[in-house]
Amino acid sequence: MADIWQDAMDHAVAIARRAGDVVREALLDDRMVMTKTSSVDLVTQTDQKVEKLIMQSVKDKFPTHRLIGEESVAAGEACDLSDAPTWIIDPIDGTTNFVHAFPFVAVSIGFSVNKQIEFGVVYSCLEDKMFTARRGKGAFCNGNVLQVSDQEDIRQSIIATEFGSSREPEAVNNIFSSLRSILCIPVHGVRTAGSAAINMCLVASGCVEAYYEIGIHVWDVAAASLIVSEAGGVLMDVDGGSVDLMSRRIVAANSRAIAERITEEIRSFSPPRDDAPPQH
Ligand SMILES: Nc1ncnc2c1ncn2[C@@H]1O[C@H](CO)[C@@H](O)[C@H]1OP(=O)(O)O
Numbered sequence: 070m071a072d073i074w075q076d077a078m079d080h081a082v083a084i085a086r087r088a089g090d091v092v093r094e095a096l097l098d099d100r101m102v103m104t105k106t107s108s109v110d111l112v113t114q115t116d117q118k119v120e121k122l123i124m125q126s127v128k129d130k131f132p133t134h135r136l137i138g139e140e141s142v143a144a145g146e147a148c149d150l151s152d153a154p155t156w157i158i159d160p161i162d163g164t165t166n167f168v169h170a171f172p173f174v175a176v177s178i179g180f181s182v183n184k185q186i187e188f189g190v191v192y193s194c195l196e197d198k199m200f201t202a203r204r205g206k207g208a209f210c211n212g213n214v215l216q217v218s219d220q221e222d223i224r225q226s227i228i229a230t231e232f233g234s235s236r237e238p239e240a241v242n243n244i245f246s247s248l249r250s251i252l253c254i255p256v257h258g259v260r261t262a263g264s265a266a267i268n269m270c271l272v273a274s275g276c277v278e279a280y281y282e283i284g285i286h287v288w289d290v291a292a293a294s295l296i297v298s299e300a301g302g303v304l305m306d307v308d309g310g311s312v313d314l315m316s317r318r319i320v321a322a323n324s325r326a327i328a329e330r331i332t333e334e335i336r337s338f339s340p341p342r343d344d345a346p347p348q349h
């Protein structure tokens with residue numbers, strides 16, 4: 070039977086590649102940096118330009134589809150995930166890396182119907198790695214099948230996470246408290262790639278056993294969540310329940326055993342949800 074979303078997925082791959090060209094070209098220019106929620110939450114004109122490029126191309130080809138994009142939400146658009154076909158876009162995941170030319174920068178495009186991710190595309194543009202997944206059909210990197218690591222002993226694992234974009238001492242203490250507990254399990258190592266989407270693709274590729282973070286947004290993880298699960302991995306809330314992509318909390322792991330072991334060590338908290346009404 071023909072796949073009704075194949076056209077949309079082909080479009081996502083093509084537009085992610087075009088977006089990647091724009092990102093690579095912009096790396097050669099001066100990168101003017103602006104800030105959003107804090108002095109370390111960065112945005113550039115390239116984030117905005119790439120989001121416009123992706124959104125316009127989706128509107129032209131699929132005019133009935135809905136869109137959620139990081140920079141549009143930052144500009145005041147609502148972040149509501151309905152049952153309608155919805156494209157969930159992070160034009161540059163890893164803007165801090167982009168600003169510093171640290172080579173993990175991704176374009177992330179997820180597509181959801183009935184609140185279920187149907188396909189995910191993460192293009193790591195400086196590595197030229199195109200990660201794709203279609204629900205029920207596996208995950209791939211540049212056409213090669215992805216499979217999570219089979220390591221079930223957390224003591225033999227590498228765990229990825231990020232430090233987030235708050236530098237408030239209490240928030241940083243929370244993050245370091247969880248990180249310390251996990252490091253001292255002990256694990257082989259802890260890594261931060263600087264991009265939530267790429268951290269999750271590293272889980273899908275079997276290079277790290279798990280990634281966890283509190284504070285991510287739906288556009289950081291929508292596409293990569295399917296790439297992880299189609300590579301045989303599991304997704305979980307940081308308290309051990311089912312994952313909720315609007316909750317800003319995630320554990321993505323190669324196995325239930327490692328995901329659950331991580332949830333035992335995380336000092337959890339709940340940032341305002343992505344679909345919370347705006348605060349005035
Ligand atoms: N200073 C910072 N350090 C790390 N991640 C940051 C950050 N500011 C924003 N983020 C965002 O938070 C996500 C999870 O850490 C990252 O993928 C990144 O997405 P962004 O580049 O699209 O903003």
Ligand SMILES: [Mg+2]
Pocket residue numbers: 159161162163265288289
């Ligand atoms: Mg992001």
Ligand SMILES: [Mg+2]
Pocket residue numbers: 116139159160161162163164
């Ligand atoms: Mg971004």
